[in-house]
Amino acid sequence: GEDVEQSLFLSVREGDSSVINCTYTDSSSTYLYWYKQEPGAGLQLLTYIFSNMDMKQDQRLTVLLNKKDKHLSLRIADTQTGDSAIYFCAERKSYNTDKLIFGTGTRLQVFP
Amino acid sequence: DAMVIQNPRYQVTQFGKPVTLSCSQTLNHNVMYWYQQKSSQAPKLLFHYYDKDFNNEADTPDNFQSRRPNTSFCFLDIRSPGLGDAAMYLCATSRDGTGGTEAFFGQGTRLTVV
Numbered sequence: 001g002e003d004v005e006q007s008l009f010l011s012v013r014e015g016d017s018s019v020i021n022c023t024y025t026d027s028s029s030t031y032l033y034w035y036k037q038e039p040g041a042g043l044q045l046l047t048y049i050f051s052n053m054d055m056k057q058d059q060r061l062t063v064l065l066n067k068k069d070k071h072l073s074l075r076i077a078d079t080q081t082g083d084s085a086i087y088f089c090a091e092r093k094s095y096n097t098d099k100l101i102f103g104t105g106t107r108l109q110v111f112p
Numbered sequence: 113d114a115m116v117i118q119n120p121r122y123q124v125t126q127f128g129k130p131v132t133l134s135c136s137q138t139l140n141h142n143v144m145y146w147y148q149q150k151s152s153q154a155p156k157l158l159f160h161y162y163d164k165d166f167n168n169e170a171d172t173p174d175n176f177q178s179r180r181p182n183t184s185f186c187f188l189d190i191r192s193p194g195l196g197d198a199a200m201y202l203c204a205t206s207r208d209g210t211g212g213t214e215a216f217f218g219q220g221t222r223l224t225v226v
Contacts, residue, residue, distance in 0.1 A: 004154070035217075042116075042202055042217035043155070088154065099169075100215065102154035 004091055004103035011109045018076040020106045022089035027070060029091040033100065034063065034074045037086045046074070046087075076108075084110045115139050118203050118218035125193050125225055133188040133221045135203030144186040145215070146178060147202040155202055161186060190223075198225045 004024045012018045024032065030051050035043040049056045049063045049072075056063045062075040072089055086107050090100040117136045125131040135144065142163050147155040159168045161180045175197070177189040190197055203218040 040219075040222075042118075042219045043204075044217070045214050048214075099157050099160075100155075102156075104154050105152075 004089060004101050006087075006089060006103040006106045008104070009107050009109070011111065012079050014079060014081055014110050014112050016079055018074075018079045018083070018108055018110075020074045020076075020087050020089075020108065022072040022074075022103050024070050024072060024089070024091045024103075025101075026091060026093055027067065029093060031092045032063075032065065032072050033090040033092070034061075034072075035088040035090060035102075037088065037105070039085075043088065079108075079110050081110045081112070084108055116203055116205055116216050116218035118201075118221050120221060121219060123221055123223050125190075125223065127195065127225055128192050131190050131193055131223070133190075133201050133203075133223070135186045135188070135218055136184050137186075137203075137205045137216075138184070139205055139207075139216060140183060141205035141207050141216075142183075143206045143208065144180060145204040145206075146176075146186070146188050147204065149200040149202055149220070151199075158188070193223070193225045195225050198223055 006022045031048050033048040034046045036046050037043050047058050047061050049065050060077045064073045086105045088105045089103045115138050119134050145160040146158045148158050149155040157169050158172045159178050175191050180186045200220045200222050202220045204215045206215045
């Protein structure tokens with residue numbers, strides 16, 4: 001199937017690290033993405049990782065990829081209240097480079 | 113400045129009354145996409161244009177059509193909206209559709225069917 005799965009909710013204290021997890025379906029996926037969606041807004045690309053990489057770091061964001069387990073994670077260091085949003089992982093199928101399959105989204109709530 | 117602009121932000125339409133959502137882009141990207149996002153669900157690709165070439169997803173209902181008169185504009189037409197078509201509709205663009213290029217999303221149009 002095409003299901004990309006994420007846990008629905010995550011609640012963290014301001015200043016702590018957040019880790020959002022995702023399992024995807026296609027081991028041949030070429031690129032994996034993390035998008036952020038604030039209430040009533042479109043999707044904002046946060047970062048992406050190519051499938052031949054294990055890790056990518058970009059300021060407060062760290063992406064880890066375990067291809068064997070088809071597991072992707074996004075770690076947000078020093079989480080701020082402005083990070084509260086829904087986070088979607090997405091995979092791009094290797095046989096159709098134009099289509100993104102999105103996960104169900106994880107709602108991150110940051111409390112003071 | 114907004115690069116992918118969707119109008120209107122909120123649209124209310126009557127059951128069965130045709131409705132058109134619009135998307136424009138200032139990025140001169142080749143690819144434009146339409147996604148449907150129902151409440152608390154993942155965005156789902158309906159179709160996309162690579163330049164003038166239309167690519168429909170296999171499970172997109174016939175009720176949904178699209179037009180791309182030029183590079184900058186793309187329209188989503190819903191011929192006979194049903195209550196189940198109420199959703200957020202997201203337009204996105206990418207430069208050339210290859211995996212490493214970023215897809216830019218608009219703010220979305222939230223469609224309500226009454």
